[in-house]
Amino acid sequence: MIERTPLLNIATHVILVFGLIVILVPIWLAFVAATHTLQTVNTAPVEYWPGDQLWVNLAAAWVQSDFGPKFLNSLFVATGVVIGKVTLACITAFALVFFNFRGRMLIFWMIFITLMLPLEVRIVPTYAVAANALTPFQTIMDWTGISWLITTLSGVEVALEWNLLNSYTGLILPLVATATGTFLYRQFFLTIPDELVEAARMDGAGPLRFLWDVLIPLSKTNIAALATIMFVYAWNQYLWPLLVVTDRANYGMVVVQLSDLIPDQLTTGGGTPTWHLAMAATLAVMLPPILIVILMQRWFVRGLINTDK
Amino acid sequence: MRRAYFKFSWIAAALLAPQLIIIFVFFYWPSAQALYWAFTLEQPWGGGNTWVGFENFRTVLADPYYWGSVRVSVIYALATTVLAMGMALTLAIFVDRQLAGYKAYRVAIIWPYAVAAPAAGLAFQFVFNPGAGIFSYINSVAPGWWDLSKYPWQAVTAIVIAGAWKQVAYSFIFFLAALQSIPRSLTEAAAMDGARPLRRMVDLQLPLLTPTFFFLLVINITDSFTDSFGIVDTLTGGGPFRATDLMVYKIYVDGFRGFDYSGAAAQSIILMLLVMALTFVQFRYVERRVHYT
Numbered sequence: 228m229i230e231r232t233p234l235l236n237i238a239t240h241v242i243l244v245f246g247l248i249v250i251l252v253p254i255w256l257a258f259v260a261a262t263h264t265l266q267t268v269n270t271a272p273v274e275y276w277p278g279d280q281l282w283v284n285l286a287a288a289w290v291q292s293d294f295g296p297k298f299l300n301s302l303f304v305a306t307g308v309v310i311g312k313v314t315l316a317c318i319t320a321f322a323l324v325f326f327n328f329r330g331r332m333l334i335f336w337m338i339f340i341t342l343m344l345p346l347e348v349r350i351v352p353t354y355a356v357a358a359n360a361l362t363p364f365q366t367i368m369d370w371t372g373i374s375w376l377i378t379t380l381s382g383v384e385v386a387l388e389w390n391l392l393n394s395y396t397g398l399i400l401p402l403v404a405t406a407t408g409t410f411l412y413r414q415f416f417l418t419i420p421d422e423l424v425e426a427a428r429m430d431g432a433g434p435l436r437f438l439w440d441v442l443i444p445l446s447k448t449n450i451a452a453l454a455t456i457m458f459v460y461a462w463n464q465y466l467w468p469l470l471v472v473t474d475r476a477n478y479g480m481v482v483v484q485l486s487d488l489i490p491d492q493l494t495t496g497g498g499t500p501t502w503h504l505a506m507a508a509t510l511a512v513m514l515p516p517i518l519i520v521i522l523m524q525r526w527f528v529r530g531l532i533n534t535d536k
Numbered sequence: 537m538r539r540a541y542f543k544f545s546w547i548a549a550a551l552l553a554p555q556l557i558i559i560f561v562f563f564y565w566p567s568a569q570a571l572y573w574a575f576t577l578e579q580p581w582g583g584g585n586t587w588v589g590f591e592n593f594r595t596v597l598a599d600p601y602y603w604g605s606v607r608v609s610v611i612y613a614l615a616t617t618v619l620a621m622g623m624a625l626t627l628a629i630f631v632d633r634q635l636a637g638y639k640a641y642r643v644a645i646i647w648p649y650a651v652a653a654p655a656a657g658l659a660f661q662f663v664f665n666p667g668a669g670i671f672s673y674i675n676s677v678a679p680g681w682w683d684l685s686k687y688p689w690q691a692v693t694a695i696v697i698a699g700a701w702k703q704v705a706y707s708f709i710f711f712l713a714a715l716q717s718i719p720r721s722l723t724e725a726a727a728m729d730g731a732r733p734l735r736r737m738v739d740l741q742l743p744l745l746t747p748t749f750f751f752l753l754v755i756n757i758t759d760s761f762t763d764s765f766g767i768v769d770t771l772t773g774g775g776p777f778r779a780t781d782l783m784v785y786k787i788y789v790d791g792f793r794g795f796d797y798s799g800a801a802a803q804s805i806i807l808m809l810l811v812m813a814l815t816f817v818q819f820r821y822v823e824r825r826v827h828y829t
Binding site: 243250256318327347351352354355360405470506509 | 541542543544545547548551552554555556558559560561562563565566567569570573623626627630631633635637641643644645646647648649650651652653654655656658659660661662663665667668669670672673701704706709710713727732733734762763765766769770773784787788791792797800801804807808811812815
């Protein structure tokens with residue numbers, strides 16, 4: 228770049244190649260295991276080069292884990308989360324930036340604080356809410372006496388119930404709220420010049436028209452960036468689907484399916500661990516988000532850095 | 537700030553409502569519920585919850601298993617953070633020299649970010665397993681010496697390595713972006729003054745990375761406290777002898793397998809406070825983040 232540094236250049240390549248080896252070796256070993264037969268994987272010496280059994284193992288693992296419908300479920304849920312998050316982030320930020328009303332900052336902070344409550348730390352009560360998503364409203368109505376009022380006036384017992392367990396709604400809805408996305412959109416909307424708003428208003432455009440015809444076309448890169456990270460995030464969800472879905476045959480997602488593949492005494496009944504199938508399945512599950520990250524690298528990096536998360 | 541606005545109308549309210557309802561139902565309500573459970577105890581034969589004050593916290597804090605879980609969580613958080621950030625920083629500084637193949641190096645370091653935690657856990661379980669992987673060599677020399685399901689320190693080492701492996705990409709992306717935003721004029725001025733590349737790394741690049749460094753430090757520690765479930769569940773299952781029973785995993789086990797909602801809620805509250813404290817620290821540093829324009 229600025230000066231000639233042949234020795235340092237060699238050292239640089241050595242260090243980087245060493246780093247790459249550290250990063251790639253675990254996945255390489257998993258890949259190699261996925262290309263051999265049960266016997267080869269489980270007997271010494273350890274294989275370092277791929278064999279010819281990859282497709283056989285993939286097909287066997289695919290059937291064993293019933294991956295067909297589960298990949299569709301994962302794709303459906305991930306797409307749903309992406310669309311939900313992008314839409315919610317966009318309209319919330321739009322309302323917060325382009326409308327003037329009291330309590331704007333309060334609402335912004337209310338959304339922002341949810342960053343401090345990751346799903347993992349509130350997992351038990353969130354699960355309880357998912358069993359009946361209307362519990363909060365029921366409780367409030369009971370406390371304020373509204374239920375009593377309705378019961379005495381109309382004779383109808385108020386019992387709100389909306390069970391989200393074992394449903395796509397339950398998988399998607401709790402994940403679509405997005406503080407980081409709202410923040411990203413807000414930052415972007417704040418850079419839109421006032422003149423643009425004034426021009427739109429002078430031309431007689433209402434807020435929704437302005438959003439649809441001016442802001443959304445301008446925020447295409449934003450959408451791409453957000454969609455990329457959110458797809459990876461949604462596809463890789465593990466704890467939530469593990470709890471919400473007990474009916475795995477219909478609503479199971481691929482990542483959760485991995486927990487059934489751990490080759491221990493339970494799955495093999497004391498037989499030889501089926502590493503070749505487990506690794507083939509692992510590779511299949513990893514692949515879609517990896518492809519997304521590699522293909523959409525530019526937007527992915529931008530989205531990650533702009534949302535700080 | 538902005539001068540031109542639309543008039544507030546039902547449209548704004550309708551646009552805000554969906555997100556507000558969702559965070560109310562799935563964030564604020566469960567968090568309040570956790571508080572309620574943490575200070576009450578469910579009656580064994582029904583009949584609602586009774587107020588017990590700090591009793592649940594006292595039980596949790598008097599439980600040696602809980603302190604074991606805190607201890608291993610802190611070890612895990614510190615070890616993964618140091619490993620991941622050290623590796624990410626080294627790689628970022630050398631990738632930033634932009635030699636031939638720089639783009640290939642970059643992609644090859646970034647993609648593990650996309651690997652699901654349980655998938656990484658499963659792959660590492662194969663790598664570390666005593667029967668079939670490369671560690672079977674150790675066992676053929678010293679039979680029975682390496683076995684994750686028997687020796688606690690080996691299980692902890694395994695989850696630390698898997699966790700760090702997964703986090704390298706994230707820190708790397710931020711370090712590289714920060715390095716690339718160092719103005720070229722600074723580098724050139726340093727070169728004119730006779731600073732060779734290594735000297736520039738130590739005296740120019742590292743000091744300018746400090747804000748990013750602190751930001752990543754806090755983010756990485758927070759993440760390793762909250763985001764460890766997938767790796768633990770597929771790699772060790774919390775064992776052996778609860779040696780890898782990280783805080784999030786313990787909340788899950790106590791809440792969903794032991795049905796001890798009050799105990800799990802008390803643990804959740806403690807973890808929430810911890811995350812809040814870390815986030816607070818993060819904002820202090822984010823506020824002070826240096827922006828090069």
